[in-house]
Amino acid sequence: MGLLTEGSPLSWEQTKEHADHVREHGIIQFINLFHRLKDKTGDILKFGDEVEYVILxxxxxxxxxxxxxxxxxxxxxxxxxxxENPENVNSLWRPEYAAYMIEGTPGKPYGGLTAHFNIVEANMKCRREEVERFLEKDEILMCLTAFPRLGCPDFTWPICKPNPKDGASHSLFFPQNAIFQDHPRFVTLTRNIRKRRGEKVAINLPIFKDKNTLSPFTEDFSILGDDGESAKAALPDHVYLDAMGFGMGCCCLQLTFQSCCIEEARRLYDQLTPLCPIMLAITAASPIFRGYLTDIDCRWSVISGSVDCRTKEERGIEPLKKNKFVIPKSRYDSVDSYLSNDSSKFNDIPLIYEEEIYQKLKQNNIDHLLSQHIAHLFIRDTVSLFSEKVNQNDEIDTDHFENIQSTNWQTMRFKPPPPNSNIGWRVEFRPCELQFSDFENAAVVCFIVMLTRVILSYQLDLVIPISKVDENLKNAQKRNAINTEKFWFRKYINLSSTMCSNLLKDPAFKNINFTPDDSEPVYIQMTINEIINGKEGEFPGLIPLLNSYLFSMEIDADTHCTIQQYLNLIKGKASGEIMTTASWMRNFVRNHSSYKFDSLVNDEINYDLLMKAYNIQTGQDSCPELLGQTLGKFSKTTDNIPSSLKKAYCPKQSC
Known part of the structure; x- marks a missing residue:
């Protein structure tokens, strides 16, 4: 969830008074941090995942x-x-936005060895079992992106009622007790985002029009205590959401990569950016919101809207008077610029940034691309500040910088090393939705990790114009996008001669021209199947590239088997042979005996859906529609994991 400062939260009025102070000192802190660590090199490639769970x-x-x-x-x-023993834990646990959520990561990052692919799934399984020891007999832990009836009456236990006239969000649907209460950050963010915006957040999702869905679909909010604000904000034929909890109460799967130096981190940031919409569509897992089937499959626009603190002036609804900029996006949205010189020609959307901050960074010998990136992040106000942290030592503290950096929730995040640590320059990959099973989540993690290795090893170039990435992200969220939409992707990706010759051994690629001429487009529109599995005569496909890379390495049989199972899952989802989680959920609801084809997901449907998902998660039910024909190699046992890795990441007593 970002920076978790301890202390006494300031009111929005107090926080607003310190906005320029936080910006000024946050930039000084970044400049000091940058010059202290810009030459830091020699860090080994490491990665880690974050899984957010819900308790039912x-x-x-x-x-x-x-x-x-x-x-x-x-x-x-x-x-x-x-x-008790911080150096000897196989899992780390942190709070998340909602009181029903919990975030788990490996106790230490995974290294660069291919053998580490054997341990990801097992560590996820250990994490689940670690939490399950503390559950009550009628509780279960689930990997679930969006609880289908979030915001419906009595959706929490103990049952809590929303208060639309008081509290942090003034929500008609989301009670304040559902926000994590043991750290003030979350309630403070909720309150301050609403107050900065000047009204409640308003998210409108197109309803899935089934044969008995009301047309037009509208709701009467007056019975819930609406004073007219929600009725005005809600659109016909849309499901209306009015609180930060609808977005930040969703769960996701994120990855962080450590690079050997700052330049490698910047390159990885750029190269992974075009993959964000592709992986969002592949992992799509949230078609149901507030008890209704919607016409989208992903959470992204929901979270984006849930923390959209832009005023009416900043949204372009009213003329600029009190604010500096009209800002096109929420602070939770897609990347707006690349960071490497080789990619800069594809920065084709106007970048709004604080000119004064940009000049200060430039004057302190920070290059143009990084200066404008930081200055762009700093157009945002801080929305959470603690009294104990107002005045800091800018030589050693970084809280003011992180305060704004960590509340710019973009598809990718470029992360400087923390002060006084042995951690290197990192990038965070943030778009993926959560899958039901450890096998599926491990497959997503390992697929992306392998792509980073191929990108860096072969110096691949996947960059396309930022405007096309934005277009892809919008399309990725549409219903069944993986099978119906086309996405801009780079056709010529700078393949090495060795990789080209390996690919040409496959008859499917014998007609591909790997060397473009000036008359051909560098990027084209393709289906996700073509991007992942290849387009005959035009594009080799990411999985064939990975297989070519793996062919050139010495990999033991167990690791090779694990990787191939993971790749087969991604390959099957991309081709449509295996369903996305969202499509499977939608299909389950529409085939349920109590579904009335009116878009409504009632308690019984919700219960049956989640119990089926839980049985898939725990391996009690097979589900080839979601998992393919084989389960993960280490779904039920850790016997084949090398003992050194098992001891480090999944000790016997935890499994």
Whole structure:
């Protein structure tokens, strides 16, 4: 969730008074940090994943599943183990926005060895089991991007009622007790985003029009205590959401990569940016919001809207008077510029940034691309500030910088090393939705990690214009985008002669021209199947590239088997042979005996859907529509994992 400063939160009025102070000192802190660490090299390639889980309270007799608000209680027990022996834990646990959420990461990052691919799934399994030890008998832990009935009456346990006239969000649907209460950051963010915006957040999702769905689909919010604000904000034929919790209460799968130096991190940031929409579509897992089937498959626009603190002036609704800029995007959105010189020609959208901050960075010998990136992040106000952290030592502290950096929630994040640590320059890959099973989540992680290795090893070039990445991200969220939409992708990706010759051994690629001439477009529109599996005569495909890379390496049989199972899952999803989680959920609802084809997902459907998903997650039910024909190699056992890795990431007592 970003920076978790301890202290006393300031009101929005107090926070606003310090906005320029935070910006001024945040930039000084970044300049000091940059010059202290810009020449830091020699760090080895490492990676780690973050999985956000939800805790459910299940009433089997009445077939009702609710969100259990015991996340804070369970987190204290998990953190106790870390505090006792911080150097010998296989999992780290942190709070997330909602009281029913909890975030888990490996106890230490994975290294650059291919053997580490054997341990990712097993460590995820260990993490789940570690939490499950503290669950009550009628609770379950799930990998679930969006709880389908979030915001419906009585969706929490204990049951809490929203208060639209008081509290942080003034929501008609989302009670304040559903926000994590043991750290003030989350309630403070909720309150200050609403106050800065000048009104409640408003998210409108197109409803999925089934044969019995009301047309036009509208709702009466007056019975919930609406004073007219929600009725005005809600659009016909849309599902209306009005709180930060609808977005930040979703779960996701994120990856962080450490690079050997700052330049490698900048290159990786650029090369992974065009992959964000592709992976969002492949991992699509959230078609249901507030108890309704919607006409989207992903959470991204929901989160973007849930933290959109732009005023009416900044959104272009009213003329600029009190604010400096009309800002095209929420602070949770897609990347706006590349960071490497080789990619800069594809920065084709106007970049809004603080000129004064940009000049200060330039005067302190920070290059143009990085200066404008930081100055662009700093057009945002801080939306959470603690009294103890207003005045800092800019030589050693970085809280003011991180305050703004960590509340720019973009598809990619460029992360300087923390002060006084042995951590290197990093990038964070943020778009992926959460899958039900450890096998699926591990497959997504390992696929992206392997792509980073190929990108860096072969110096691939995947960069396309930023405007095309934005277009792709919008298309990726559409219903069944993986099978129906086309995406801009680079056709000529700077393949080495060795990789070209390896690919040409495959008859499917014998007619591909790997050397472009000036008359041909560098990037074209392709289906995700073509991007992932190849387009005969035009594009080799990412998985054939990975296989070519793996062919050139010495890999033991177990690791090769693991990797191929993961690649087969991604390959099957891209081709349409294996369903996305979103398509599977939509299909389950529409085939349920109590579904009335009116877009409504009632308690019974919700319960049956989640119990089926839980049984898939735990391996009790096979589901070839989601998993393909084979389960993950290490879904049920860790016997084949090398003992040194097992000890480091998944000790026997935790499994």
């Amino acid at each position: 309270k299940v009433d089997h007799k009445n077939k009702i599943a609710r969100l259990s608000l015991r996340g804070g209680e369970i987190l204290k027990k998990l953190n106790a183990k870390e505090q």
